Amino acid sequence: MKKRFFVLALALVGISAFSSLIHAEESKSNFTFEVGADLVSSYLWRGQHVGGLSIQPSVTLDWNGLYLCGWGNIGADNWKFENINPELDITIGYDNYGFKLDLTHLYYFGGDNYFKGLGDANNTYKDAEGNITESSTTMELHAGIDIGEWVDVVPLTFDWYTTILGYDPVFDQDGLLKMNNNGNCKRAYSTYIEIGYDFELPLDIVLGLKLGFTPWKGMYSDYEEVWTDGNTIGFNNIQLRAEREFELKGMYINVWGEAMFNCYGVTKNNLINTIGNADSQKLNACVGVGLYFGN
Numbered sequence: 001m002k003k004r005f006f007v008l009a010l011a012l013v014g015i016s017a018f019s020s021l022i023h024a025e026e027s028k029s030n031f032t033f034e035v036g037a038d039l040v041s042s043y044l045w046r047g048q049h050v051g052g053l054s055i056q057p058s059v060t061l062d063w064n065g066l067y068l069c070g071w072g073n074i075g076a077d078n079w080k081f082e083n084i085n086p087e088l089d090i091t092i093g094y095d096n097y098g099f100k101l102d103l104t105h106l107y108y109f110g111g112d113n114y115f116k117g118l119g120d121a122n123n124t125y126k127d128a129e130g131n132i133t134e135s136s137t138t139m140e141l142h143a144g145i146d147i148g149e150w151v152d153v154v155p156l157t158f159d160w161y162t163t164i165l166g167y168d169p170v171f172d173q174d175g176l177l178k179m180n181n182n183g184n185c186k187r188a189y190s191t192y193i194e195i196g197y198d199f200e201l202p203l204d205i206v207l208g209l210k211l212g213f214t215p216w217k218g219m220y221s222d223y224e225e226v227w228t229d230g231n232t233i234g235f236n237n238i239q240l241r242a243e244r245e246f247e248l249k250g251m252y253i254n255v256w257g258e259a260m261f262n263c264y265g266v267t268k269n270n271l272i273n274t275i276g277n278a279d280s281q282k283l284n285a286c287v288g289v290g291l292y293f294g295n
Contacts, residue, residue, distance in 0.1 A: 030062075030063060030064045031061075031062070031063045032061075032062045032063075032294060032295055033059070033060065033061050033062070033294050033295060034058075034059070034060045034062075034292055034293070034294035035058075035059050035060075035292065035293060035294060036057070036058060036290055036291055036292030036293065036294075037055060037056060037057040037058065037290065037291060037292075038055070038056040038058075038254075038288050038289070038290040039053075039054075039055055039056075039288060039289050039290070040053070040054050040056060040075075040286055040287070040288035041053055041286045041287050041288065042054075042284060042285070042286035043056075043073060043075050043286075044239075044258065044260050044284055044286055046192050046194075046212055046220065046236070046237065047212050047220070047236045047237025047239075047260065047262045047263070048262070049260075049282070049284045050073075051073070051075040051076060051085055052075060052076050053075060053076060054073050054074060054075025054076075055073075055074045055075065056071065056072065056073050056074075056075075057071075057072050057074075058070065058071040058072070060294075062095075064096075065094050065095050065096035066093075066094050067091075067092070067093055067094070067095060067102075068090075068091070068092050069089075069090070069091040069092075069093075070088070070089070070090055070091075071088075071089045071091070072086065072087060072088050072089070073085075073086065073087040074086050085108065085109070086108075086109040087106065087107065087108050087109070088106075088107045088109070089104055089105065089106045089107070090104065090105045090107075091103065091104040091105075093142070097149065098145060098146045098147065098148075098149030098150055099143075099144070099145060099146075100142070100143065100144040100145075100146070101142070101143050101144075102141075102142050103139065103140070103141055103142075104139065104140045104142065105137065105138075105139050106137065106138045106139070106140065106166075107137045108137070137166050137167075138163055138165060138166030138167055138168065139163070139164055139165035139166055140161055140162065140163050140164065141161070141162050141164050142159065142160065142161045142162075143159070143160050144157065144158065144159040144160070145157065145158045145159075148198075155197060155198040156195070156196070156197050157194075157195070157196040157197075158193075158194075158195055159193070159194045159195075159196070160191065160192075160193050161191065161192045161193075161194075162189055162190070162191045163188075163189060163190045163191075163218075163219070164189065168187050168188045168189065168190050168218070168219065169185045169186065169187070169188060170185070170186040170187065170188045170217075170223070171223045188216075188217065188218040188219065188223065189216075189218065190214070190218030190219040190220055191214060191215055191216065191218060191220070192212060192213075192214055192220050192236065193212070193213045193214070193215060194210055194211070194212050194213075195210065195211045195213075196208060196209065196210045196211075197209050197210075201242075203244070204244060204245070205242055205243070205244050206242070206243050206244075206245075207240065207241070207242050207243075208239075208240070208241040208242075208243065209238075209239070209240055210237075210238070210239040210240075210241075211235075211237075211238055211239075212235075212236040212237040212238075212239070213234045213235060213236055214226060214234045214236050215234055216234075220236050221234065221236075235263045236262070236263060237260055237261060237262050237263055238260070238261045238263060239258060239259070239260045239261070240258060240259050240260075241256055241257070241258035242256060242257055242258070243255070243256035244256070250293055251291065251292060251293035252291075252292055252293075253289065253290065253291055253292075254288075254289065254290040254292070255288075255289050255290075256287070256288050256289075257285070257286070257287045257288075258285065258286055258287075258288075259283065259284070259285040260283070260284045260285070261282075261283050262282040262283075262284070
């Protein structure tokens with residue numbers, strides 16, 4: 001299975017490079033770069049409150065749609081700056097004509113070696129002395145479609161993310177790890193699906209609405225079954241984000257505020273009542289400002 005995903009990653013790079021070469025003649029100078037950073041009051045991610053006050057720098061290089069991006073997070077669990085949790089995500093992919101396909105390696109500092117542990121769903125590996133050691137790394141495959149690239153009046157996006165390597169185990173009803181015939185932990189292939197739509201408001205403000213789902217049992221459902229009678233459905237979160245961009249000479253500034261409602265625990269039988277009762281779920285909000293420049 002591990003070899004299949006490495007082959008898939010190589011195929012992704014090959015297809016992206018080939019597509020870029022085909023369209024290179026359309027523009028003689030299609031290399032772009034962007035460098036910047038966001039300052040956020042809270043680190044919100046796919047229905048989860050991941051951290052408190054954070055700085056999130058990024059660098060993106062793009063050539064004819066083939067891009068390489070490095071994104072980081074330096075933040076704390078709370079405003080007291082306890083438990084600093086750095087993160088580094090490296091993404092390679094292709095984005096053109098409304099389609100996007102990329103592969104991201106996520107690494108959380110505090111674990112061990114950068115690449116070790118990817119092959120085990122329980123995120124462990126044997127060190128040089130034969131001891132079982134935990135790692136802090138995962139790899140994710142993403143495919144997206146932007147309808148707005150084809151129809152301007154329909155700014156609708158669809159995104160699919162699946163964890164393919166690293167920590168992503170399957171648990172049984174007793175909370176114990178499920179093992180396969182080889183004695184390794186079974187992989188959940190946790191998946192997050194997001195649907196987004198942007199509304200243009202006065203004063204050049206963009207209001208983005210996003211709905212998050214999970215199609216099967218995995219980390220986004222806290223490893224509980226979804227879409228079954230009486231159990232949690234795959235409705236994960238609702239997010240609203242109001243954003244305003246200010247362009248300056250050679251750079252631009254983004255200012256935004258967002259609210260995120262975590263719908264985990266919503267059941268088929270009490271969907272409306274649960275969403276209407278904010279006390280039973282987790283509501284998070286944050287504000288942020290970003291400064292970026294590039295060519």
